[in-house]
Amino acid sequence: MDLSVMFFGADDASTVGHATKYDDILAITRAADRLGFTAVWTPERHFQQVGQVFPNPALLSAALAVATERIHVRAGSLVLPLHHPLRVAEDWAVVDNLSRGRAGISVATGWHSKDFVLAPDAFEDRRERALRDIGLLRRLWAGETVEFTDGTGERVAVASQPRPYSAALPLWTTTSGSPQTWEAAGRLRTNILGATIGQTREDLAGKIRLYRDAYAQAPEQAGAPSRGIVTLMAHTYVGVTDEEARRRAGGPLKEYLKSYVAQTATNKAPAKTGGESAGRAAGGAAGRAAGDAAGALTGGQLDTLAEFAFQRYLSWGSLLGSAETCRKSLADLADLGCDEVACFVDFGLGAEEVLAGLERLAELREDL
Incomplete structure (x- = not known):
């Protein structure tokens, strides 16, 4: 099983400045590179x-x-x-060249209505x-020439530039x-x-089987591997002991x-549309439990909801605990059919705590 690092921070960077946050991301990514983690997701x-x-993500990935x-x-x-797909191909070809073939994208449909002020007609x-x-x-x-409409309303054939370093772009669906x-x-x-x-x-086991069956029955796609990768996000902090890990992670995670x-309360998208993103996946049980009533919850109710979600995380599906606890969790995910765990690390812990946790997590890689 591969282990990667995922960022999706929620803390208010105004107290320390956004420049410091980027410094932390760079430091954690360099450490993950040195420690042998497979990928970094932004x-x-x-x-x-x-x-x-x-x-x-293209700018930060560069x-x-x-x-x-x-x-x-x-x-x-x-999202x-x-x-425009042409712009995505251009931007990520730059990242692919700068990284000498290390670029990849997980495509999301988007879910928050406010995001679509950037493209209201696409919502x-x-x-x-x-x-x-x-x-x-x-x-x-792949370098194909494709027709699009230009500024005069005419159809013109264009090819994306620059050409990427890799023949195929690794793609995920979120x-x-x-x-x-x-x-x-x-x-x-x-x-x-x-x-x-x-x-x-x-x-989750049923969904992985559904995915594997659909993949096996699908026709070949240009640039697609013969077998798909199942990557699962999990909130991660490996502590010295279970008690220490949960004590340090509990407050920030809640x-x-x-x-x-709170952000679900400002979303005007109807629940039935099924728009998806890393945010919804990372929010998990808390976000879905709140549902359309999120805006009406009191502070005490939010505390109760967060405590409920945290306890659920401890019972299954997180990497919050000692090295031995996390080793068992990783073995369980491997048995489930997971190929890669994207370790969600920046949910409020300090950079030094994240780095220490990654050092302990890296020691487990030899057993996977």
């Missing part, structure tokens, strides 16, 4: 406290690419309906746009839990980026969950 978020330093030597740099996730059919444009993105990456998205990812032969949180082990629930 999200796309707009106009919220949650993920406030991550408006453009910086991480030149600051590292071997670790893969990936968008987890890129494809907010972008209603965002799921269809995202799934449709995956094929187009593959064609552009899901917050919808079985339809797991199946769609299999049909498209993309990898899949999900989360342990917010679903039972049995539910504050993170409350911040996440």
Whole structure:
């Protein structure tokens, strides 16, 4: 099993400055590179406290690419309906060249209505746009000439430049839990980026089987691997003991969950649309438990909800505990059919605590 590092911070950077947050991200990524982690994932978020330093994963990934030597740099996730596919191909070709072939993207449909001030016409059919444009993105990456409408209304044929370093772009589809998205990812032969949180082990096992069956039955896709990668996000802090890990992680994680629930109250997207992103997956049980009533919750109710979610995280699906506890959790995820765990580390812990936890986690890699 591969281990990666995922960022999706919720803390208010105004107290220390956003420049310091970027320094922390660089330091943690360099450490992950040195320690042998597979990849670093950075999200796309707009106009919220949650993920406030991550408006453009391509821009940040370019910086991480030149600051590292071997670790893969990936968008987890890129909200494809907010972008023209040509621009995505151009931007990530730059990252791919700077990293000498270490770029990758997880495509998300988007879920928060406020994000779509950047592309208001793309909101209603965002799921269809995202799934449709995956094929187009593959064609552009491969160097095909594709017709688009130019500034005069004429159809013109263009090819994306610069040419990428890699022949194929590794693609994931992000899901917050919808079985339809797991199946769609299999049909498209993309990898899949999900989360342990917010679903039972049995539910997740069923979705992985659904994905594997759909992938096996799907026709070959240009640039797609013969077998898809199942990557699962998990809140991570490896402590010296279970008690120490939970004591250090408990307060920051519960504050993170409350911040996440608060942003759901400002989302005008109807729940039935099923838009998905790394944010929803990372928020997990707390966000879904709050639902449409998030805006009406009192402070005490938010505390109760966050405590409930935290206790659920401890019972299954997180990497919060001692090395031995986390070793057992990783073995369980491997048995479930998980190929890679994206370790979600920046939920409020200090950079030094994150780095210490990664050092202990890296020691477990030899057993995987």
